[in-house]
């Protein structure tokens with residue numbers, strides 16, 4: 001059976017399983033060039049993708065009594081991705097066709113925040129019934145997508161920057177953190193710097209008491225900071241390099257050649273009762289390999305170079321580095337986070353990288369909050385992240 005017949009048969013059976021016997025779907029296997037054209041023409045997006053679908057349903061009702069819509073799959077992208085993920089092409093094509101079919105049925109639109117998760121569940125259920133439970137590689141791949149809804153940790157440093165500009169008691173980063181939580185933030189981040197230019201020790205202590213999500217403390221791996229972290233016990237420590245005169249963190253930690261030293265720091269934090277340790281790192285496979293020997297649970301990929309890239313070509317290049325690093329980090333067993341310089345203008349391509357589980361964003365949200373308010377600013381950012389995962 002060739003791919004066309006296999007997919008035709010698969011979709012036919014899937015429609016029956018979904019109680020849609022007799023309905024029709026058009027499926028086209030196209031090239032990268034063709035899907036890029038469709039992507040640009042109809043969806044306003046650049047470049048090729050694996051699958052797109054166009055529904056003929058309007059709201060709850062089909063516009064045609066039998067025809068559900070059209071699915072386009074790029075066989076070039078499918079082949080590349082199947083190889084990367086180590087799954088048989090035939091199975092991967094069927095998973096894409098089912099993904100397209102569920103989109104046609106409006107799965108992602110009706111169920112809000114958890115839609116990608118519910119959709120992956122349905123996809124897995126259908127695939128299991130069509131292929132059988134022994135096709136483990138593809139079922140595991142789709143199951144991993146269940147973790148797709150990404151989290152947003154909000155960094156409130158720059159509320160403290162405004163406060164410290166006048167050395168007064170307002171605006172208070174604690175208030176901002178509570179509002180960020182009300183807006184949907186999954187965690188609150190603060191960077192306690194050696195020079196205390198924004199966040200103060202009092203802020204971290206109070207946040208530890210007050211916030212209901214999780215507290216992430218960014219810090220340089222100095223003796224002073226280690227002792228402080230071990231008394232406050234945040235939910236996560238993110239190790240970052242720090243240069244006294246820098247405007248903001250300039251790059252990831254250099255782990256290569258310093259594995260033993262970094263491992264000792266990670267060990268001390270974990271032994272001291274801090275559940276998760278993260279390393280802020282450049283999207284570089286060699287650095288990631290070194291990081292995998294330190295005992296850290298998380299890597300936060302530095303998105304600063306992507307954010308600062310000039311022109312489409314440089315940006316694409318930086319985005320590919322992030323995509324590759326995210327895959328490598330995941331394969332090495334890390335939980336993958338990303339952050340630095342992410343904004344309302346540049347978040348979407350990064351938020352679409354499925355391996356990234358959490359984004360750490362500060363400056364852009366605080367800047368936006370000045371204009372629209374904290375809850376609204378967090379909500380806007382979350383909905384952009386969620387949209388990119390649809």
Ligand code: PXP
Nearest residue numbers: 249280339340341360361362363
């Ligand atoms: N992640 C890390 C490790 C950082 O040091 C910072 C800046 O403090 C951020 C994320 C947030 O960056 P931005 O403020 O540009 O969103």
